[in-house]
Amino acid sequence: MAAAPVSSTRRRKRFANREAVAGWLFASPWLIGFVAFTMGPMIYSILLLFLKWDLITPPEWGGLANFTRLVGDRRVPIALYNTAYYTFIGVPVQLAVAFLLALALNVQIRGLALYRTIYYLPSITPAVASAVIWLQILHTDYGTLNEFLRNFGIAGPNWLYEPALAKPALIMMSVWGIGPQMIIFLAGLQGVPAVLKEAATIDGAGEWSQFRHITIPIITPIIFFNLVVGIIGSFQVFTAAYIMTGGGPENSTLFYVLYLWRNGFEYFRMGYAALLAWVLFFIISFFTVIQFGLAGRWVYYEALRS
Amino acid sequence: MSHLTRRRMLLGFGAMAGAGVLAACAAATPAPAAGGAEEEAPAPAATEVPEIVGRPAPAGVAKTIKLSVWGDITDMQIYSGIADDFHKEQDEIGVELEQWIGSYYEKMQTQIAGGVEPDLIYVQGWRWQPFAERNVIRSFNEFIDADLPDYMTDVWSDAARPQTDMDGKTYMAVSDGGAMxxxxxxxxxxxxxxxxxxxxxxxxxxxxxxxxxxxxxxxxxxxxxxxxxxxxxxxxxxxxxxxxxxxxxxxxxxxxxxxxxxxxxxxxxxxxxxxxxxxxxxxxxxxxxxxxxxxxxxxxxxxxxxxxxxxxxxxxxxxxxxxxxxxxxxxxxxxxxxxxxFRHGHAMSARTPEPAACWELLKFIGSDVGQRHVSLGGRQPNSGRRIEEMWGPIVEESYNFTTSxxxxxxxxxxxxxxxxxxxxxxxxxxxxxxxxxxxxxxxxxxxxxxxxxxxxxxxxxxxxxxxxx
Amino acid sequence: MAQQQSIKSASDAGPLRFWQRMSVQRLAGRLLLHAILILLGITFMVPLLWTLSTSFKHPGQVFTRPIQWIPQTLRWSNYQEVWTILPMPLFIRNTMVISVTALIGTLLSTSLCGYSFARLRWPGREKVFALVIGTMMLPGAVLLVPQFVLFRSLGWIDTFFPLIVPAWLGGGAFYIFLYRQFCSNIPYEMDEAAIMDGAGYFRIFWQIILPLTRPALITIGLFSFLSHYNDFMGPLIYLNSNRNYTLSLGLRMYQGRFGYDWHWVMAASVITVAPVIVIFFLAQEQFIAGVQLTGLAGR
Incomplete structure (x- = not known):
């Protein structure tokens, strides 16, 4: 009998070892890909912080030149402000709309497939086409939006030509593109086990309490995902400004990554662009770490084992 | 039920994976290796490739020149025509076209960073100077001094010089442009x-x-x-x-x-x-x-x-x-x-192993034959005389006006x-x-x-x- | 099986049974939901409707006021021109080869990795996962050129490999994170029971976890397919020969330097988008299958 605990510990250890080996093996595709394609360029981008690189000739030692440039760069605060504005107003609005739509489209109603497809359409319309149609919708005199506002006696503004309104206009546009978030929510909602709901119904729980106590907790990992990824992605917003506004009017849509892109590819300062990138990396990390830290309080995992 | 579905799913994946990988390899192999301008790529099945798709240079040529083309359809039509005529004219030099679409200069810088840029690079007259300052494109005065055909003398006019020259050296041959x-x-x-x-x-x-x-x-x-x-x-x-x-x-x-x-x-x-x-x-x-x-x-x-x-x-x-x-x-x-x-034209990569062949092609693009392709394709040709004599009649006819x-x-x-x-x-x-x-x-x-x-x-x-x- | 049957019969029920089963309040709720969904849906359809309408217009009708939603004469020749001026069939083939091959790689590699991060315990897991998330936070613009130089040294320029191979090796942090989230909500008792039966981790992954996460797989597959299908920067940077070009590059060629030929751009857009709509329509059907599976599994 005395030997039994020892052997069971050993067995448990063996199991743990097996699990550890399996864990690394299962994760190996990403590890190999990371080492092969991403790690080198990432390390290189760290070296670039101290280099001057115009992309087309070999980099030169720049010492702290990139850092002193950053300290004196008045456009970085502007770009950061624009980006933070877009992120902290845009992401909550996008997620709220996506979540409500997903709830509405998770009900058994007729034409469900059609509705889902329609709400996903703007996300698959090519960016060029969306850009043109948005210019039409936001037109001061003939635009659909201002025509609509005119019904209520409101004279619509110059959406994309007022520095104060260009960012809200871009946020409004972004709401049309929430298809992916909606689909992720929908996939999460579909994953709520029917048995749990049935059990709750038998226990006499109303629809609201079912929703509040079963649906919401079970999809918190998905809400968490959309929030984390939404903020990471939104901090890197680029295309809308690159295609439609070019950062204007008066730098009001000069987003951080647009400014970074210009430094790297238009101003021949890839070293400085790398510094801007790593600054953004730490800003995003800050918000991401906070979110992971707070996750324990509200995100419910059935089986995430630590 | 779940077993059946899964098996079907897996079967489907397997089939798709097999087909996909095969297709990927099939598609990837005929592409010429990077930087291997010397290497001859096998001709693709001619039937399925329409005229304007860049073809590899004809087999048997001694030298191959790569040329980048601006991203519009009309530019590819113009340079496909020029390349065809150039191949008819001589059989020493082959031309391969690369079309860069959309973010043109980003592509150009990336190509140069990777050392795989074409021999002749299409540029706008006010955007090549940083590349010359960094010696990644070269001047070709030695060719102009030794061998400037009469038909090209008016290409480098006083008005053009700021867009073609830097520090007294010439880096760009005007191939088309636009007066407003x-x-x-x-x-x-x-x-x-x-x-x-x-x-x-x-x-x-x-x-x-x-x-x-x-x-x-x-x-x-x-x-x-x-x-x-x-x-x-x-x-x-x-x-x-x-x-x-x-x-x-x-x-x-x-x-x-x-x-x-x-x-x-x-x-x-x-x-x-x-x-x-x-x-x-x-x-x-x-x-x-x-x-x-x-x-x-x-x-x-x-x-x-x-x-x-x-x-x-x-x-x-x-x-x-x-x-x-x-x-x-x-x-x-x-x-x-x-x-x-505005002047647009071609700059020569400093790394090109065939500057003399590049010059031959530049002369051909600048000639009446080349400039006729430019004019017919809707771009404005490279000298005031050609705009008046060659391009004017074409556009006055197509666009119904008299003041060209x-x-x-x-x-x-x-x-x-x-x-x-x-x-x-x-x-x-x-x-x-x-x-x-x-x-x-x-x-x-x-x-x-x-x-x-x-x-x-x-x-x-x-x-x-x-x-x- | 029984549950599945009941869902099916509910949606197929004739009008009479429909009335009987619904309380007035519930019916009113349904109608209101439809009304809201239709109204909102119209606004979501506007971009695509405009695209579709413009694709049939004469270039001279594109910007008429007020907007002409249905052109007086449908100009089918736009499609004929777009189809032949550039080799669209070739571009479609290239795009499909890239997107489908990458899709398969993404599904396999991200599910393996996501499973590991969610359900297996191994030393260093949290640190590696932080690294995965970290790769999402560094703007790709600074990695573009170093990566190009890397792929160039492998001789992969002007091939599809730089666009496909990364998908087979990890497939991107976004998808791994997404799969991990979905994976982490399946009760662990299922794994334990399987381990008791002597199943290895791969068998658990393959026979239990994969089928249960079907909605997630469909979602990831869809996103991966779309992102490769619509990718512009990747093909632009890595492909040089027109015969290797993709639909997104073709679309941009129609746009041209001054962005004028909208009738062509929009016809090309419709050609690009149509298959995606069909694929999406079919894929979203799979969500419903997902419910049944999860429902069964919970039992």
């Missing part, structure tokens, strides 16, 4: 009861009067005289009409003079006043998405280039039935009539906004935002540029200290 003119629509002139076409020798004052007389409601149509545009590139010639200059020099400036009263006065007129004071131009917000423009019939005059003519008349006109028009030179100021005379000579005179005197490695930054971050505020009527040009000029100067200083220090 005042495009005038007939109907608004007739509605307002003005003579059409306008006097080609008009002065700024006459132009201003005309524009105001064209603005208003005539026969129940609300129309504007002039379609003002707020971009610096197209504004530069107007600033200079009365002799002002917003830099110490156009090529590699060291000092910005945007706060000079003579400069802000012109900016105020062309960007601010036509829109906000005379109300003779729709605002940018009104024109957004193609409304209230010369193509919709309610603007009389726009400052545009040869690429715009197809919008006015012909099969792809922006209005059904087309918009009848003529063109006139930019109105004269005390310094004469000045317009943008305005383009030839613009070509011979045309200017360029500025040539500087700091151009994009100054334009994006300082000049552009300042012009935004002037065209929106929020600030006068004087106010906006008193502040912006400090920024512009700081960027110039920064650029030079980085380059020299």
């Amino acid at each position: 003119v005042m495009v005038c629509a007939r109907e608004p002139f007739e509605r307002a009861g003005l003579d059409f076409p306008p006097d080609p020798n008009w002065t700024i004052e006459e132009f201003t009067e005309t524009v105001q007389a064209l603005t208003g409601t005539f026969d129940g149509v609300e129309q504007w005289g002039f379609q003002a545009q707020g971009g610096y590139e197209r504004l530069a010639p107007f600033i200079r009409l009365n002799g002002a200059l917003e830099w110490d020099q156009i090529v590699n400036p060291r000092k910005a003079n945007f706060d000079d009263p003579a400069v802000t006065k012109e900016i105020q007129l062309w960007v601010g006043d036509f829109v906000n004071e005379y109300k003779a131009s729709p605002t940018p917000a009104m024109m957004q998405g193609g409304a209230n423009t010369i193509q919709t019939g309610n603007v009389a005059i726009i400052y545009e280039g040869p690429w715009f003519l197809a919008r006015m008349w012909g099969p792809s006109a922006a209005r059904e039935g087309g918009t009848p028009f003529e063109v006139a030179p930019v109105p004269r100021g005390s310094a004469g009539s000045i317009c943008n005379g 000579s305005a383009f030839a005179s613009g070509w011979d005197t045309g200017t360029v906004h500025v040539i500087s490695g700091a151009e994009l930054q100054m334009n994006n971050e300082a000049i552009g935002p300042a012009l935004d505020s002037v065209i929106n009527g929020r600030r006068t040009a004087e106010e906006a540029f008193a502040e912006a000029n400090l920024d512009i100067q700081a960027m110039l200083d920064d650029y030079w200290s980085e380059l020299e220090g």
